[in-house]
Amino acid sequence: MATESSTLPHVSEETASKVSLPWLAVGLAFVLGLSWVTRFLEKHIPIWVDGGWIKSVEFPVYAIALGLLGSGVIGLLGIREKVAAAFRTEFFIKTGIVLLGASVHLHIIAKAGSRGVLQALILVCAVFSFTWWLAGRLKIADTLRALLATSVSICGVSAAIAAAGAVRASKEQIAYTATLVILFALPSIFILPWIAEVLGLSGPVAGAWIGGNIDTTAAVAAAGAIVGEDALQIAAIVKSAQNVMMGIVAVALTVYFTVYVEKKQTSSTSSVGRDLWDRFPKFVIGFILASVIATLYLQSGGDAANIKAVNTLRTYFLIAAFVSIGLEFRVTKLMAEGWRPVLVFGTAALFNLVVALVIASVLFAGFEL
Amino acid sequence: MNNFDSRLKDPELSPTDKPSGGGMSEDWWATFIGLGLALLGLLGFVPNAVLW
Numbered sequence: 001m002a003t004e005s006s007t008l009p010h011v012s013e014e015t016a017s018k019v020s021l022p023w024l025a026v027g028l029a030f031v032l033g034l035s036w037v038t039r040f041l042e043k044h045i046p047i048w049v050d051g052g053w054i055k056s057v058e059f060p061v062y063a064i065a066l067g068l069l070g071s072g073v074i075g076l077l078g079i080r081e082k083v084a085a086a087f088r089t090e091f092f093i094k095t096g097i098v099l100l101g102a103s104v105h106l107h108i109i110a111k112a113g114s115r116g117v118l119q120a121l122i123l124v125c126a127v128f129s130f131t132w133w134l135a136g137r138l139k140i141a142d143t144l145r146a147l148l149a150t151s152v153s154i155c156g157v158s159a160a161i162a163a164a165g166a167v168r169a170s171k172e173q174i175a176y177t178a179t180l181v182i183l184f185a186l187p188s189i190f191i192l193p194w195i196a197e198v199l200g201l202s203g204p205v206a207g208a209w210i211g212g213n214i215d216t217t218a219a220v221a222a223a224g225a226i227v228g229e230d231a232l233q234i235a236a237i238v239k240s241a242q243n244v245m246m247g248i249v250a251v252a253l254t255v256y257f258t259v260y261v262e263k264k265q266t267s268s269t270s271s272v273g274r275d276l277w278d279r280f281p282k283f284v285i286g287f288i289l290a291s292v293i294a295t296l297y298l299q300s301g302g303d304a305a306n307i308k309a310v311n312t313l314r315t316y317f318l319i320a321a322f323v324s325i326g327l328e329f330r331v332t333k334l335m336a337e338g339w340r341p342v343l344v345f346g347t348a349a350l351f352n353l354v355v356a357l358v359i360a361s362v363l364f365a366g367f368e369l
Numbered sequence: 370m371n372n373f374d375s376r377l378k379d380p381e382l383s384p385t386d387k388p389s390g391g392g393m394s395e396d397w398w399a400t401f402i403g404l405g406l407a408l409l410g411l412l413g414f415v416p417n418a419v420l421w
Binding site for chain 1: 396407
């Protein structure tokens, strides 16, 4: 059952034996170079372009675009197989998730009272269940089904990667899910604040609605900021509460796939406990530890500027991850998945919009920070 | 094979595409590197030059 390799995990033994260190170094340099360009564009384009929607375009867009461009280049040069071992999407994102833990401050979540946590709990359960059910009706593979449900209900790509560890999804399925998350998050940054204004939502209600809908944390902050300071703070709290759910859902999926799906497929008689441990995404432990450490750090009078430094480090790893997603992206593999996952994701996003609006309107009506 | 069973089949994977996740080494490496960097950052040991 265990699929561990002590040197190059997630690269088959046959492939690992062919990996040469010089080519690995070339591949890493390529990823780091594109990551640097991504960071440069993210920082400078808003300065070059005065105003307009492009100011709100986040690094995942530049990273994936550059990754796709790089993919074309290495394809033309005929070195794709040689450098592919350096495209460590999952490692980069897993490390980024551990660092993300440092921005999830448990005392702030507690300060927001039970409202944010209650909204996250109800919303994640409702949206996850709906997406899981809909994907099942459309006969989508259980692994992709888990990725779609976790990403749309919790926090996008990060949650999808956590789920991917538990259900052992393929790289194509991760790339597919990441693409959908980004495609849906981009317009949401502008559409949700506009709808909030049209509906006349108060700052806290709008923030809770935005935090419960947009999948990427950075996009949540961008949309919240458009509405106002109250909305921004509540959106960040609700999002943090949802991020905490990532660990819980990862454990639940691990148990479900080990005890139910995997056993049904293989009729294996191996130890369930061992299987659970093999599958469990261990970096979730790092995520929780980082959250506890950062909370204790801030409570003992630590400098908040250092949290920002950790957040910047997290951004570096996530940029490298999205560049790798672009480099590994193969359209033909995605085409095989068809239109059904897009339909599921889009419908689930709409469901999320409506349910979150109802919950936020009930829980945050008259709420003041 | 019923519908449920057919859903369990993943799309065809290329030889280098082992299913993601579950790899002990990668998960632990990510955990230790992530926690190490987080601690360095919290203790103020990340140079400003890196944080551009």
